Amino acid sequence: KEKTLAMIKPDGLLGNYTERIKDVIVDYGFSILREITTQLDQDSASRFYAEHSPKRFFPSLIKYMTSGPVLVMVLEKENAIADWRTLIGPTDAYKAKITNPNSIRAMCGQDLEKNCVHGSDSRLSAQREISFFFEDVSSG
Ligand code: ATP
Numbered sequence: 001k002e003k004t005l006a007m008i009k010p011d012g013l014l015g016n017y018t019e020r021i022k023d024v025i026v027d028y029g030f031s032i033l034r035e036i037t038t039q040l041d042q043d044s045a046s047r048f049y050a051e052h053s054p055k056r057f058f059p060s061l062i063k064y065m066t067s068g069p070v071l072v073m074v075l076e077k078e079n080a081i082a083d084w085r086t087l088i089g090p091t092d093a094y095k096a097k098i099t100n101p102n103s104i105r106a107m108c109g110q111d112l113e114k115n116c117v118h119g120s121d122s123r124l125s126a127q128r129e130i131s132f133f134f135e136d137v138s139s140g
Contacts, residue, residue, distance in 0.1 A: 002080040003033065003137070004120045005129035010068035012116035013037075017108040018071060021117065024104060028087060030075040034134050039069045048132060057113065064113055072133045081126055084119040091115060 008021055025032060040048065045065040052058050075084060089100035093109025093116065100106055109115035120126035130137050 003076045004080040004126045006073045007118035008071040011114045030077045033074040035073040037071050088117045
């Protein structure tokens with residue numbers, strides 16, 4: 001089985017979408033191996049999204065990601081990485097409402113930035129992101 005890192009971002013937690021998102025996770029056959037609620041600070045959010053540091057939207061992204069607590073989960077199932085990405089839908093939650101109305105971002109996101117959830121995009125990023133939050137979980 002494969003593991004991926006899923007995160008409910010501050011807008012998802014503030015909007016009380018946690019239970020609905022977890023219902024979808026379980027309905028689609030993922031196991032939630034671990035979960036923590038944590039508050040990212042400037043430093044940890046910048047390290048998590050380091051690949052985006054040169055981008056124009058980076059300061060706004062960091063402000064968003066530190067605006068409240070996040071819920072971070074390790075999900076496991078066959079093909080977990082790709083399946084979770086499919087389930088959350090496109091990055092732009094506004095577009096998701098039109099093109100992927102059944103996706104999680106269509107349910108709880110607002111726009112290109114405030115898209116309520118995160119998912120690792122490859123084996124390499126899943127390994128990096130899982131060990132970022134859960135030092136003791138072997139990411140396989
Ligand atoms: P994530 O990595 O959070 O799962 P993603 O892989 O769909 O999202 P990335 O391109 O890696 O998207 O961007 C990381 C995050 O930065 C996005 O989820 C979104 O919150 C924000 N973001 C991406 N592009 C923009 C943009 N052009 N303007 C504002 N915010 C953006």
